[in-house]
Every structure is written in structure tokens, then in C-alpha cells.
Amino acid sequence: MSVVRQRGRESAGYVFDCAVAGAGLMGCGTALHLARAGMRVAVLDRGAICREASGVNAGTLTMQMTRAALMPYALRAHEMWMRLPEWCDGGDVLAESRPGLSVAFTAHEAAMLEERARIRSKAGAPVELVSAGRAMEIEPGLTDRVLLASHCPVDGFASAYLTGRAFRPALLNAGVALFEGRAVRGVVRDAHGFTLETAAGPLRARRLVLAGGAWLEEMVGWLGVRLPIRTLINQLIVTERMRPVMHTVLGVASGLLSLKQFANGTVLIGGGWQGIGDRSRGALAVRAENLQGNVRLAAHAIPALRDARVVRAWLGVDAETADGLPAIGPVPGVPDAWMIGAVRSGYACGPYMGKLLAQAVLGDQPELPLFPVDRLLAREVA
């Protein structure tokens, strides 16, 4: 069903400056910055642009579910999202800045909330603890069963399904050769740099960026590196359009709820509840008990959701390293090969991460440190 769509030049023997395997947000962002810096870049994907996690995630641009270590990155990425059309040739994901609330319903959750707010605040997020009463002023749709809340004015959301459409014209304008429906089967290191094996023939490049999301483990395996990546199958649920019932981005202390209402009236319910699937079969099926658990938590927080109708549930494949921090940096032991992925809150941080890695690939000092994977390989040996 996949259609090979080739843009840009390619002839036998042509050598790109850089080949990016994986046309998700990380790969597209990296490729865009590389191409604008003058490199001749090819992006390859087995499917369509941003069709996996980058196009099916909840679009949450929150600091309150983001790991503390990523806070400086997420804050910078938030600004990039809000200004996306300016730097992405008009590409738009309808990003909106909204206040964010994370709430606690029990004493145990309140303690967790306090601790997490303190850690995130120390990491640079403008998070403050607020009373239940204040939380209900910020979010009138909120239940009165809240004990404590943390408030962060820097939050928001985007419509993730628009990501591919937003990035595609910018990539083409920048001269990126975009090969959708062209799966990379393996990579060989050779005199030119790298030869990527594909069904439509080999593709050569001096540098390589692996940006395969949950499939990063297989990709670095082509280069003889073993990096275990855990697969998550995140479920999402969306309602029909309904009257305005909330305007914040709402979560809970544990991080297992993310709730927002889009301008069109639909309410998106997520939080990382797990469905059924794996890397080989993809995201396969909703787990019924998790569907129910997730919507119960949502309706507990925003009682008006009881009047909604669920129109669709879907799933996406997310990736995580052993320590839950990103894999962004050189592929160990392979000169000119890089990887980017496994970023929890990857959508929120994505645009900035691509910009950082592009700086490193171009030979510049990245503005903020990367996340080299040597730490994970060392643990393997130990």
C-alpha cells in the first residue's frame, strides 16, 4: 500500500552529505536544520512522514509530565512549537499556549505532587503549588475533590496529526530529498561513508542519522551496537465535539492523565495507559480495562466529561531507554553516525532536540549537552 515518492535528485553513485533514517519529528527536525545549513540531506522512511508516534501522540506540550533533566530542553522546545509557522515555512500544528495543572486527589498524591513540583521547579520549570480553590479558579471545569494542585503557566498542546503536513513542505523547500515508503533494511560502512540498503536500491551518504523511534534498537544493531530500547504502547481516546468543558492542560500527580480540549471541541484523554502491541506487529489493540481506567480518571478530574461520547481510541508506539533518558548523540565506535530518539515527552521536546543534534552533526558545539548513549552501553558491560 505504500507508495514510493521520490523528491530531489538521486542517481547511481550520488553521495548525500547526510542520510536520515526515519521521518518522524526527530528525523525531520534534524534534517531540516542540516539542509538549511547547506548539507545535501536525504530522509528515508518505510512509511509516510510522521505517521508513527510523531503523528499520533497527544500533542501535549507540558512541563509537568516532562522529566526534570529535560526541562531546559522542553522550555526551549515549547517556544519553538509556539512559533512553528515562523521557522517551518508556515507549517502549522495549531499549537496553543495554555496554563497547565497537575492535581492530587489523595494525601499520598499530594506528597508526590509537592516533591515533583519542587524537583521540576529546581530544574527551571515555572511550577508553583496552588490550593484546590485556586486550581478551580484556573480551571473552572475541575472537580471539587482536588486536595492540592501544581500550576505551570508554560504549557499547551498541538494537533500532532498535522505534524507531517507541517514539516513536509519545509523539508522540500530546504532541498531535502524525502523518500517516503522506502524502508532501510541495513547499513554498510564503506569508503564513501555509509550505504543504506533499500528495496529501491542503495543510497549513499557521508554521514548517517538514525531516527527510528521505537525501532532505534534494530537500527543501531546494523552498526553492531546493542542498545536495548523498551517499547511502550500508549493509548489515546478522543471524544466528539462538545461544549467547552475545560481550557487548561490537566494532569495528575502520577503523570498518568493528560487531558485537554481542542478548539474544535473534542477532548483528548491520554496519560500513557498501555495497549497491546510490540515493535514487530506495531500498535495493535486497545486494552479494554485501560480504556475504562483512563476515562474514569479523566471524568473524575473533569466531571462534565460524563456527558461526552467517545468517538475513537488509538495507539502509538513509544520508546524508552533503560534509564528513561534520551539517546541523542554519536553512535559509539562508528564515526559520522548519530542517533536521536527515545525521548520521553519526545513530542514536547522534539523540535529543539533535532536542532541540537544538527549542531553536533555540523561540527558545532551544541547549545546544550546531548545525551550520548555510552552510559547505557557501560551498564550493559557491568
Add this chain to the structure above:
Amino acid sequence: MTVAYDVAVLGAGPAGMAAATEAARRGARTVLLEENPQAGGQVYRAPPPGFFAPPDAERRAGDALRAALATSGAEIRTGHRVWGLGGGPLVPAGDPPAPFRIDALPSEGAPVTLEARALVLCAGTHERVIPFPGWTLPGVIGLAAATILLKAQGVLPGRRVVVAGAGPLLYAVAAKLVKGGAEVAAVADLAGRSEWARALPALAARPDLLARGAAWRAALASRSVPVLASHRVVAAEGGQVLERVRIAPLGGGDGEAFDCDALCIGHGLVPATEATRVFRAAHRYDRASGGWVPVLDADRRTSVPLLYVAGDAGGVRGAAAAPASGRLAALAALADLGVIGGKAHARARWRPWIEHWRAARSGGAMARMMAMRPALVSAIPAETVVCRCEGVTRAEIEAALDDGAADMNQLKQFTRCGMGPCQGRVCGEAAAELVAARVGGREHAGFATGRLPLRPLPMEALLGAFDYADIPVPAPSPV
């Protein structure tokens, strides 16, 4: 609540009634789920309690199937809207296939979850309506929707009605309207006389259908209803509601306006594949069968073990062919479950197999007449809304295709086409044809991934009564 059945049958049309009857009679613990208050399906729909409808051939055939079902021993759960499906192959990696799980919402009482070892899907079809200017005006309804109004409620869709589209339903609806006292302003048939003539040999095996068709036509002729062959509806016009319909020859030309207060229009039937898509069964595009259909063997097995499809959901062959396909599916399920032996299966299957083969021939000829006509899609004006849930026009779809959308899932993401409450059931055919025109056919355009719920689900039903402490919130991720 979980109950284990041998066989669950979804949909109590002719295929589902026959499948459940066959399975239960042969000793399988069988449950039949149906959204409507009574078994029957669209063609053999029973009138609601308290309504009298004079018995005709369809009523008698439906009553016979209902009577057999009633004494078969199958558990009949009418008024049950199935919204969730799971189990079977949809299990974590390394797990053996699970029993099928069916989540349903009864018209009264708490939601139910059932389990069955084998699942027979008899979901029928939905109607294809290719958009044209004015198609969303009040007063414009589907041909199939019109038959439901006429059969189940005895309600006329209007006083002066235009009937348009393709297939036998066109004449059935027009004749029923006349009989019910409505004035039929015109019948606009997409098919030409030669197309009907080509279908005749396949219909020759069914003199009953031919006679009925002739009677419909005679009823129209006696009222001097204009029947326009090779004509299409160019536009429905009116202020707040429908006031007139513009009809023109397929070859072009200005055509003619007919004043009316209702337009019944249908461009064929599309097999309902929501459930087989959810189970990731193999599908193929078969224009003559109505569109994407699950890949089936001669005994109605899908590519997913213990999952079967009977009736029009497996490819449009009509109500007459449906019961035999239902019996074939049930027999295959019983053989695969070991409820009947291989020899018993071989003995039992040949009769429904031949019956199905015979009936499918005439049904197939009608299905071809109701197949997708790409010319209707290319005639959609740029500013006409294609996806009415999300208000997406043809121009917006074409712009997304210009931007690189190359299959149905991508079109959905680029435009929201098919993301609304109907989940693409209304707009999907036209949208897919627009994609297909760019990417080299419907096979390349593909179809939207199957998603739950199968129908919009009231949150209340999913929530039930609960305590916060009982929500199984997973362990928090690290900060």
C-alpha cells in the same frame, strides 16, 4: 460479566440469523447480537410491535428465518449495540490467541462483555452516497435509509420525492413510495438500459426477482413517473431545506429541475469492514463486490483463525445469498472448533455451498450495478463538502493530496476527513477515490486503520459507578 460461548454471531440479518440457527442446532453454545430491537436486518426488517404491515415475499422469507432462529436454541440478544471487540489475535506478543471479546451496550441495563471461541461477523453494508452540491440539505436521505423509514415506520420521507442512484433499491423505493401515497417526481437511474440488459442473464435464474422488478416498474409506469436512464443528480437546491433537484444526463447537458421535498439517493452498498479491520484481517479491493472486502475462503474463513464473515459484509451478494453464506460460516466454525467432525462438515456444507453459488450469481450482477462509479467522484465540485462531520471540502482534500498525502490514513491526518462521529463511513468512499486518482488506484489509497469504538460510545456507559480508589492507576513514571 463474562460468559463463554462457542460461537458469537454479530448482526441478525439473513446471514446472521442463519449462522446462529445452524450453529445452535448443531449443539454449539451460540449467542447472536443485534443492534435493532428485532432480528431481520435491512431487507427482512420486521415492523415494530404494534405496527401492521401486509405480508409480502420479503416478510415471509424474513419470518421463516426468524422462526427457525427462535427454536434453534441460540441466545438472542437484540437491542445490543456492539462497540468493542478484542481477543483472538489481539494479544501481547508470545501469548496464545485468546477467546474473542465482545463489548456491547444493551438498550436497557448495564453494558455486557461476552467471550466466544469463534466469531462470525454479519455486519452487512452501509450506503454509499457520493457528494454533490446540496447533498447535506435536510430532505436528502439515503435509499437504504428510505427503505427503513418505509418498512419499519411506515413513514414517507416526503410528499413529492425524487429517487436517484443505482441498483434495484432505486425501483423498490420508488414503488414503495407510490404505494404509500407519495408522488414520485422522477427516478434518475445511473445505469443505462444496456447495463440492465447485460444483468438480465444472471437474473434469469431468479424469476421471482425479475417478476418483482417488473411489478415495481409497472407501478411507476401506471403513475407516469418519469424514469430517466443514464441520468445523475447534479445538485439539490433550496434555502433551509430541499426544494428542487437538478437532474442531467451522464453525458452532459443542462438537464432538468424537479420540484420536490425529498430526495432519496444511493450510489450502492459498501461492505462493513470495521470489525475485520480491527482484527487486522487481510483485505482486498474488489470494486464489483462493493469495495474493500476481507479475504475469505470458500467456507467464509478470514485470514484470522476462528474469525468468519458471512453475508454482504464479505462482498455484496444480496439478501437471497446471505443465509447460505451464514450456514457455511457456522459450519466452518463448528468444524474448526471440533464441535462437528470433518466428515459431518463435508456432508453438511455442500448444500449451502450450491445454494450460495446460485444466489450469488444474480446478487453479484446487482452488486456490479451498485459498484463505485468514479465519474461521480470526479464530478464533485471543488467547494462541495465531502466529509460532513468535519466540513472538509473536495478542494481541501485536493490541497492535502498536493501536500503529499498518499493514503487514507495520511489524508485523515492532513485534513481530519473521516475523524468525526461517522469515522469515515459516509465520506470514506468519495475520499478514497480522490486519493486513488492520484496514487494509482484504491489498493494504493488503502483504508483507514480500524479503530474502536465501532460506534460512538456514551462515556457514561464506559464509566459506570466507580470509586476513585478502585481505578487501577499504573505506577508513576520517574520524575
